[in-house]
Amino acid sequence: MLISELAKQAGLNIQSIRFYERQGLLRKPPRTSSGYRAYNQFDLERITFIKWCQPLGFTLKEVKELIQLHAAVANLSSAHAAPKPKELQRIICMAHQKSADLQNKIKLLKSADHQLTVAIKKLQTQACPASNPSRRA
Amino acid sequence: MLISELAKQAGLNIQSIRFYERQGLLRKPPRTSSGYRAYNQFDLERITFIKWCQPLGFTLKEVKELIQLHAAVANLSSAHAAPKPKELQRIICMAHQKSADLQNKIKLLKSADHQLTVAIKKLQTQACPASNPSRRA
């Protein structure tokens, strides 16, 4: 799969793919005889993962860490090339940190949503003062 | 309150305050006779609000919209200067959109956190294979 095909399937543009490669989020792919990047399904999945992470508020740097984390877990399953204990501890620590961050963010978002919901109710009372829903609903 | 006092109380630097003013997130404050910006408690609260919004993933542009929203709701309470119906509808619509965004984001974050938790468990099994907690815990 050449770069434009990957871009099309992943829904992002060619420049961004090369940018991700420079940032170390995508591997340096093998090249065809004429020097064209040759991608596979794995690269597409990687981009899908990156695009999933971003709206969650992870920076590309953090996504890179998550990819390492994922690789470490995958290695457990494949039962070879397990990381050294120290490295593993670092990854676990990072994962805990990310989890705590996520939970905190969830809490804040819930509170924000609650406040927003209250605000909407107030606004709607104002918007339709004639039809008071509390009377018959 | 001069700008450095506000900066200190709000926990952000002077340049950022002027930047927010340029972006329309803070009002253009009245000036002293020598041209110094004169702030009050309202400005401090505004900054507190901005800083609360940011970790929730709102851009400054969105925060600006939320401020409009908040102003609209505040006007309801003070029972004067209520916005025209059309404007009010627009604000309600925006609020609904934001609420939907928030709920979606919460869902994604929960799913992400779940996956992370699973990953951590797997890693910990690997990290301490000798002490298997499922045996006695």
Add this chain to the structure above:
DNA sequence: CTTGACCCTATACAAAGGTACAGGGTTCAC
């Protein structure tokens, strides 16, 4: 009446995350 700690404007720079363009090679169909 000078010195230090403020304030002002304007402009430049920074990091993140892309996006576009210039200048040039490759491939394939006609």
Add this chain to the structure above:
DNA sequence: GTGAACCCTGTACCTTTGTATAGGGTCAAG
């Protein structure tokens, strides 16, 4: 064998969200 549609590298540029710096005015203490 030439034109369109690809690909390459390198570099420049854009937006967001600030931070820093230059050049200069203000104010209060000593």
